[in-house]
Amino acid sequence: MPAIAISRGDRWQVYHRLRDLDIPAYCFPDGMLRADVSTPLAALQVRxxxxxxxxxxxxxxxLLDRCWRVKG
Known part of the structure; x- marks a missing residue:
């Protein structure tokens, strides 16, 4: 997976949400976040x-508005 620049505060939110989704994620001392993506579903969830x-x-x-229009 390519590297994506995310602020340090947002990185922790991403980390915790990925862990909630059972996607292995790791935050390193240098500020990098790594997610282990093993399935297409996991890739979509990370995105x-x-x-x-x-x-x-x-x-x-x-995005929410488009989703409601498609549903309705």
């Missing part, structure tokens, strides 16, 4: 967690 943490409020609202 989703990072997006939820790093996306702007506007982007998240637009």
């Amino acid at each position: 989703s967690v990072i997006y939820q943490i790093t996306a702007s409020r506007k982007d998240l609202v637009e």
Whole structure:
């Protein structure tokens, strides 16, 4: 998986959420976060967690709006 720049505070949120999803994740002293992705589902979950943490409020609202339009 490629390296993605995430702030240190956000990194801990990503770490804990990945652990909640049973995706092995590790934070290193140098500030790096590593997630062990072994399935396509895990890759999608990692992408989703990072997006939820790093996306702007506007982007998240637009995503939610699109989901509601598809459902309705």
